[in-house]
Amino acid sequence: MIVFVRFNSSQGFPVEVEEGASVAELKEAVGKQQGVRPEELRVIFAGRELRSSCTLQGYDLPEQSTVHVVLPPLGPGQRSDALLQNRLGREVDSLTRVDLSASRLPTSSHGLAVILETEGLIQTDAQTESRPRSSFYVFCKTVCRAIQPGKLRVRCRTCKQGTLTLSRGPNCWDDILLPDRIHGEFYLKCAAHPTCDNDTSVALDLITTNVRGVPCIACTDIMSPVLVWQCPDRHVICLECFHMYCVTRLNERQFVHDPDIGYSLPCAAGCARSLIKEVHHFRALGEEQYERYQRYAAEECVLQMGGVLCPAPGCGAGLLPENGQRRIQCQQSGGLGCGLLFCRECKEGFHEGDCRMRSPPETGAALQGYAVGEEAARRARWEQASKETIDETTRPCPRCLVPVEKSGGCMHMACPQSQCRFEWCWLCRVEWNRECMGNHWFG
DSSP: OEEEEEETTOOOEEEEOOTTOBHHHHHHHHHHHHTSOGGGOEEEETTEEOOTTSBTGGGTOOTTOEEEEEOOOOSTTOOOHHHHHHHHOSSOOOGGGOOOGGGTSOTTOOGGGOOOOOTTTOOOHHHHHHSOOOOEEEEETTTTOSEEEEEEEEEOTTTOOSOOOOSSOOOSHHHHHSTTSSSSEEEEEESSSOOOTTOOEEEOTTEEOOTTOOOOTTTOOOOSSEEEOOSTTOOEEEHHHHHHHHHHHHHTTOOEEETTTEEEOOOTTOOSSOOOSOGGGGGGGOHHHHHHHHHHHHHHHHHHTTOEEOOSTTTOOEEOOOTTOOEEEOOOBTTBOOOOEEETTTSSBOOSSOSTTOOOOOOSGGGTTOOOOHHHHHHHHHHHHHHHHHHHHEEEOTTTOOEEEOOSSOSEEEOOOTTTOOEEETTTOSBOOHHHHHHHTTO
16 A cells, blocks of 8 residues: 655655555655664654554555654653553544544433433443444545545644644544634545545534434434434434435425524424534535525525515526615626516516506507517417416415415415415415414315
């Protein structure tokens, strides 16, 4: 295997060692190239000083990784190898296998995520040690463009070099995500392929290996990996059910727009204060659905800012008119916009007077003197047919006039627009009340 070595922070050079080689063998190979004694060298990788007796694979050091090899200055302050071994301990410690599941799924959790510690389920220390540790998960933005297992790395916050050792390892996700908790700068790389400095990955801190065997809140199966909601009960959902939950909410446009977080979702059980803060978790939707998520998020942001969306078919440009302005024109600039002039209230062609009292546009004489092409006529017939279908199957929300479709169920309707959410009666077209509830809730 090939390992790239930076000797005393110099430019890296490749070193070839056998598969399963030990750290001592790597030191020997570097010592021959640099003309120094191997026992004087120290190997640093991901904020850890590697012990000579351990293998490179034991430290999760894949092929084409970059390690730092330093030659400490001689002097009375130089630490002895015995002191170093005492500080590192006897266990092979790898940042890739640090178990941070306790900070996302504590044993004191309540609800569906609780782990019942009966006499038959309590594990001994030996059993716990034999189980695999939790892994990190990331969204690989450059190569895989998918959710993949990740590897945690650390570097100096100032010079961005990896030639540093940590005073302590991370114990929770806050140690990694929040600055200045530990003196190093943590970052994550995709573990599915060899990485370089230009590879970018985003930490998905809510996704973890299901080492405790917690059942999914939706399908009740025990799957791995899972997503742990940050609600008080720490509910757990498998990634397949999370994908279905996101797609369903996206189809209904029921995502929540938070000014600080963005377009997000709460726990599937409806828990309060459980919005996902890192929206890259919604990459689980896949490329096509994630593009739709981004489009809806942008539209929702425009609406929350008091703007409107152009109602012309195939346009949907976001517009930010002045408050109280009814006459809106979709400006054409830079290849965007269609030039449509429409009413802000009813989203129809601009008009004077009340939107509800308008009569349908006259035909016949109004069209005299105009030549209509065959393509334009066919497109107009399609748009008219679509409009008639919408008029037959939907009714406008009494508050914001957005078309709402009733595909079944009771007469109690709720506007799908997040900035409206008006609850009204399908028959009476007024705000939902006790009279509607008693007389015709179900028709």
